[in-house]
Amino acid sequence: MNVIEEIKARSVHVDKGIEELLPITHPEELYKASRYLPDAGGKRLRPAVLIFAAEAVNGNMESVIPAAVAVELVHNFTLIHDDIMDKDDVRRGMPALHVKWSPEGAILAGDTLYSKAFEILAGMDTKADILIKCVSLLSKTCTEICEGQWLDIDFEGRNNVSEDEYLEMIMKKTSVLYGASGKMGALLGGASDEVADALYDFGCLTGISFQIYDDILDLITPEDVLGKVRGSDLMEGKKTLIAIHAFKHDVKLDVFGKGSATHEQIDEALSILTNSGSIDYAKDLAASYLEQGKSKLDILEDSQAKDTLLAIADYMLSRKY
DSSP: HHHHHHHHHHHHHHHHHOOOHOOOOOHHHHHHOOOOOOTTOOOOOHHHHHHHHHTTTTOHHHHHHHHHHHHHHHHHHHHHHHHHHHOOEEEEEEHHHHHHOOOOOOHHHHHHHHHHHHHHTTTOSHHHHHHHHHHHHHHHHHHHHHHHHHHHHHHHTSSOOOOHHHHHHHHIIIIIIHHHHHHHHHHHHTTHHHHHHHHHHHHHHHHHHHHHHHHHHHHHHHHHSSSSSSTHHTTTTTTHHHHHHHHHTTOOOOOSSSSSSOOHHHHHHHHHHHHTTTHHHHHHHHHHHHHHHHHHGGGGGOOOOHHHHHHHHHHHHTTOO
């Protein structure tokens, strides 16, 4: 199975849904800004999880496209605001939204994506009780994402952050949206609460592995592939699992929290983190969460969609960016 091709086949429908459900209207510049990141593509992993979760419980792909669009818009809303807060000027190999327009324009574009996501989701033609569950879940998820982002920012001003605190932060900031995608897809596909909860756990656990590996990619991936500045987490002083492990073992990183660094300095930091075992520790923990997540799909009957969900999980630790 070529999981990328499977995702792309569904992404075509998500792209069409974004175009139809988020049209460029008045004021035109606001909606151009709002469409800037969604139209730039991205991996579309979250809508893919939602769609394949629905298909895995015998749901219909076309009927869940609005929900898939909603989670993708929420994801893009978080990226826009993250880039403003982190002062990152590049996203997906392009100028960040706040650079191309302005911080004020970017905030409004992000807020538009957030509100449109709920408008689109609430307008779905499905059973009222299922719709209420999905709207409630997505709103709770957005709150948790904000909590996770707050923790992430708070960590920057602290010298000591534990591994458990880091895992709580990435669970809220990143993985709960994967969990919500899996559960919403299952609910909209007609699954029982038990099955839907298992899909939520699948998304959350594999989402943790995704974020841990994302922190690794920030260090090891060339900038032209990564689509942003390599080593930005180190330069910004982010308490990633890699950094937490390194500091626990008294590893010295001169570039940590310095705001900027040369490519040579990042290469040196990567060498130090590799030799200290911090990179391998993060890889091993990511793999552990991945396997826990995949086991949650044992509740599903065998199907092409189930196989694709398992392949998406594996892709999270084999991707290059």
